[in-house]
Amino acid sequence: MSSMRVGYLGPEGTFTHEALTDATAGTQLDPVPLPTIYDTVMAVHSGVVERALVPIENSLEGSVNATLDALAMETEDVAIVGEVVRPVRHCLIARSPLELDEIETVVSHPQANAQCARFIRSRLPQSRVLAAPSTAEAVRIVAEHRGPWAALGNRVAAERYGCQVLRAGVEDVAENETRFVWLAPAVGSHQDRAPASLRDAGHARTGGSAQRAREAGPSIGPWKTAIVFWGVGAEAPGWLVGCLSEFAVRDVNLTRIESRPRKQGLGRYMFFVDLEGRDTEAHVADALNGLRSRVEVLRVLGSFPAA
Helix, strand or coil: CCCEEEEEECCCCCHHHHHHHHHCCCCCEEEEEECCHHHHHHHHHHCCCCEEEEEEEECCCEECHHHHHHHHHHCCCEEEEEEEEEECCCEEEECCCCCHHHCCEEEECHHHHHHCHHHHHHHCCCCEEEECCCHHHHHHHHHHCCCCEEEEECHHHHHHCCCEEEEECCCCCCCCEEEEEEEEECCCCHHHHCCHHHHCHHHCCCHHHHHHHHHHCCCCCCEEEEEEEECCCCCCCCHHHHHHHHHHCCCCCEEEEEEEECCCCCCCEEEEEEEECCCCCHHHHHHHHHHHCCCCEEEEEEEEECC
């Protein structure tokens, strides 16, 4: 029997790779590194992989826009089927030992640069900041560059590319966490088809809890539903309040709401909402039907076990 192909934001050594490795420990998989979040989402869409793991939200910098945009605007047949929350600890990494005032350039993924912005401003004021497709790719770039460059990444990437950790824990807040989501084709029963460690990955917050989730079984814990909508009447006063009232009157709790431009001109937005409960529960289903009557487009991005 062939292993399940699981895509992730690569290359090896990214925080997504760490999350994937931890959440699926003991499971036979075929990990497939992909160069960007867009490529990772679209690999599920095209069938190149059966599952994928991508970052969607960080406790310091908020949502990962590339993930939201890909799910809302690039494909309608990829669903969120689980989530994993992990602490993120950034290291300052260089090819060889350097003093901080010697570093000319800092390279990393834009999210990592933002999560370490205070450290960069206060300790590396002379350094320019460059963006890379991923933290691991940033470390690889630094490993091949002969100048006094440094990357923001993790210890795994530093070891993989033969680099040295200059400083550890350089994120602006020690309780920095990132939420990752499992993606699967939006047809049939995704969770029933997946291995147990993937099916229950939504319950994993750290390494040890993944094993406890597998032992407890798929019924553990609460569920969450993620949606996106935009619509008819969006320019009218009170339209958004009316939309959200469909949840309030049915006692459906919202855990996150965010707007993103629809890329069709100024003032046109789509709204992402996470809510407590499964989309098959009566009060949640009623709220979604009420919202559907108020908007042009409503899509359920996924209903899945909450981390």
